[in-house]
Amino acid sequence: MEPFPYDEFRPFQREIYKRTYSGLKSGVHVIINAPTGLGKTAAVLGAVVKYVLETGASAHYVVRTRTELEPPIRELARMAERGVVVDYAVIKSRQDMCCYDQLKRLDYLEFLAECDLLRRMGECEYYPPKDVDVPLRSTSAYVRMLCASGSCPYEYARQRVREARLLVSTYYYVFGRERADVKDRVIVIDEAHSLVDSVARLHSIRVSEADVRAAYKEARRYGFVEEARKIYALLAFIKRARGVASVDELAGVLGGLEVEGAAWEVTKRRIESGASPFTPLVLIRELGRALKGRARYFIEARAEESGKAIVLYPLEPEAIIRDVLREARAVAHMSGTLPVSLYAETLGVARYERVDIPFNAFVPRSNYLAIVDVGVTTKYGERGEDMYLKIAQRVAAVVNVSPGGVLAVFPSYEVMKGVRRYLRLSIAHWYEDQGGIDWGGLPDRFFVGAVARGRYAEGVEYVRGGRSLLATVVIVGVPYPEPAPYLERRVESLKPRLREAAWSAVYLYEAVVSVRQAVGRLFRGPRDRGVLVFLDRRYVEPELWQSLSDVLAGSIIVGDVRESLSAIEDFFGRG
Ligand code: SF4
Incomplete structure (x- = not known):
């Protein structure tokens, strides 16, 4: 057997x-x-x-x-x-x-x-x-x-x-x-x-001003003067850090700082005095260990509500x-x-x-309609109130003709907020930043506005009795991550090995995964049936089309919302 x-x-x-x-x-x-x-x-x-x-x-x-x-x-x-x-x-x-x-x-x-x-x-x-x-x-x-x-x-x-x-x-x-x-x-x-992404998170370390101040006080209190002096220098480093901080400078600040022995000694003495064994010196120890390891880091300084903090992310x-x-x-x-x-x-x-196993081999072509609307884009530089209005009109029209749930996945909170200003819906609706959805009691027709890589776009199942609750998924724009210094440095560090594919490895990769995640919210099995609407002209560009060819093949390309609507009505009319 x-x-x-x-x-x-x-x-x-x-x-x-x-x-x-x-x-x-x-x-x-x-x-x-x-x-x-x-x-x-x-x-x-x-x-x-x-x-x-x-x-x-x-x-x-x-x-x-x-x-x-x-x-x-x-x-x-x-x-x-x-x-x-x-x-x-x-x-x-x-x-x-x-x-x-x-x-x-x-x-x-x-x-x-x-x-x-x-x-x-x-x-x-x-x-x-x-x-x-x-x-x-x-x-x-x-x-x-x-x-x-x-x-x-x-x-x-x-x-x-x-x-x-x-x-x-x-x-x-x-x-x-x-x-x-x-x-x-x-x-x-x-x-x-x-x-x-998970490995990057596993190897990231966040150290706040409050953590370092507590470690400094602990070192002073237990008589570790030299350690306290270096920890104070670390505190000063965090206070003056802005945006991207220098790894070499941090390594210089921590150079020679050895808190392994102090952390253990303090733990023992805390136990003897009946206090909790935890000492904030262990965080300084973790920071030192990370910098001595093989991974190369990128440091971002952040102003948080409770003070400043630095976060170390592995570059590769x-x-x-x-x-x-x-x-x-x-x-x-x-x-x-x-x-x-x-x-x-x-x-x-x-x-x-x-x-x-391609998507269109698993889900029969007759079970889905894919539409690429080239009349809009969320490309940086072309975003604005006019574009948000056009997108909102398209989303509202699609919601009106969908007989079940509609999930719209936005590339960022910023775009979601922009479109939401113009989106008028007469059915039950929720947005990623609101929460409060009664998942067990969702009505037959509803709308959820999600953000790519967020919980509503990836972490929840829109399923009841084994069948999808969604009739339509609208992917607003292309869910590339927003450019950020860390991602830009990731691209630079990958370039020597991947050359022109370095950008794709960081940005295109995330977009393709997010689109497929969104599609997967609707299609949980080959019997599910529904409509996929891609609201961005960039989907017809070769690299994106190629990366999603099993989903996009056979799509109707439209530039006007009326063309989409008649195709969607026709599709659901046939169901
Ligand atoms: S994890 Fe909990 S149960 Fe296990 S050794 Fe530690 S204290 Fe004991």
Whole structure:
């Protein structure tokens, strides 16, 4: 019997299963791009389990967020019910897995200090973990059962990392600063389109004036005079920093600052005096460690409500990812919205097996109408009140003829606000910055204004009873990220390797992923039916058209709202 969670393969699942398995066997990267709703998690996981069971290799399946741990765990549980058992462990954040509810409410660094103390003093009743068997059902059941058996779930999972044949974790444990050893393992990356951005976030550090002032006071109070002097220099650096700050200058300010010993000494003395073990010196320690590491950083100074802060972003998260992937035995990258070639080029993956199921192969052409309206654009420099009015008229007209929900995705808050000033709607409507949607009680006809990469555009499901609640998705403009100093520096740092593709790797990539995410809100399966309206003339330009050709092929190109309306009415009339 094949290690697969279901009796039968659905369309395309067998192809994904077979090609993933053969790709892993030949040790190349496999990049699987297939629309949401096709069942790729089951297919890829089946192939990985088959490979693991046949070869004796181990695999590490990584997801972006803790809620995304559930689908692979569900599929593994189904496989186990069918007799396909693989030795596994699940890891998410130590704090999420902690058995003490009161510790979950602390700031993360404070929590780490408390946990460390409890373990060192032998006062955690769940540590060390016991050798128990836990059946696989869900992450919450896994954590609950381990706590009930007197075992810290995090420590339990960490102990099993070496022997487990399949680890399921968030990105953090593979791509974070304290990453797990992946040598000779198969790595499966879920939601691979968000990998670069997620790794950039994992390696970013924010240090505020208030943090540094607290660290300075702590160093003075416990007699670490030299450390206090350098921390004071850091405080002065943050106070005078504006916009983009210099990494070299920060390194100079921190040069020779060593707070490892001071942080530990202060922790001990705080414990002796009955205070919380957390000292703000650990943040200074983290900052120093980051600057001494291999990643190159970009520093942005921000004026926040509570004072100034600096944020360090890694300039080339791709280099951090490459360092990890090069140790792996094989890698499977999964996504539903990936610009495959651009992704591979950006990561520097030269040889790969491409399993790309186009949108128009999954959703029958008769189930959707795509319209590109070249009469408008949100291109920078052409935006303005006239353009916002034209766009609002188009959106309102489309809402009027759509028999179900309409999702409009805007490239930015600024454009959304501009268009919203002219948009008059007579049905229930909400915008990304408002909240308050009763998701269970959405009426048949409604309008949601979302911002690309925001929660309403990517994080929520417009589904009831397994079918999409949306009739129409309108993509206003092209959702390129707004140009920002960090992104500009990213482009510059990628240029030596990617040349003219560097801009596309940073800007076009995000736009394509965002468009596909928006399309995926409507089409959760091949039976869903609806209209896609692209409100920007740039969609007919070669690079964008090419990157979205499976969605845009067969589009009606219009320059006038009346042409769109008759096509939409005709489409829904046929339904
Ligand atoms: S060791 Fe104890 S305090 Fe630390 S995470 Fe586990 S259960 Fe919580």
